[in-house]
Amino acid sequence: DQQVKQNSPSLSVQEGRISILNCDYTNSMFDYFLWYKKYPAEGPTFLISISSIKDKNEDGRFTVFLNKSAKHLSLHIVPSQPGDSAVYFCAASRLEGAQKLVFGQGTRLTINP
């Protein structure tokens, strides 16, 4: 039962353009959503998060949008930079600060110069 899904295993974007990564979830009990970024041979690092009471959260080049009715969230990166090339994981939890996160399968983002 895949409660969090990232349907695009990979995405290739030109440097300077917008990268949009998508995530869907099925469990309506999820109240908090996070994006983690993972480089090879490193652990996932926290990128940005959003509470279910909001529909948008912005941090520099990164913006996360949440559509609760569609059970869908997306991460926008503008402008995309070569250092953004990594695997991005969407994760969900029942509350902020929870230890138990449910992760999607990840999307490998490649930024081309």
Next chain:
Amino acid sequence: DAGVTQSPTHLIKTRGQQVTLRCSPKSGHDTVSWYQQALGQGPQFIFQYYEEEERQRGNFPDRFSGHQFPNYSSELNVNALLLGDSALYLCASSLALGNEKLFFGSGTQLSVL
């Protein structure tokens, strides 16, 4: 300030053996969680330890057990290893109180032959 440290980085075992993985949390953190990341998948929650007790558990069999020590470090033990236990095992730490995000270690890559 050291982050989450895990040892060993790589490990090769044979079916039926037992393995112990170790984790030291980020300085100041008191809660440790363990995740299993199979190839091509997102991390999957195994369990969480706080105050030397297992507080939450994911959908993993009893062959997976853990321990937390008074200095907050933790061990993950897996008995009767199966080929399907081959994965990257990630340790994450945080504070039990508050809304701090999980900090992940670089993981232990376990191969079961």
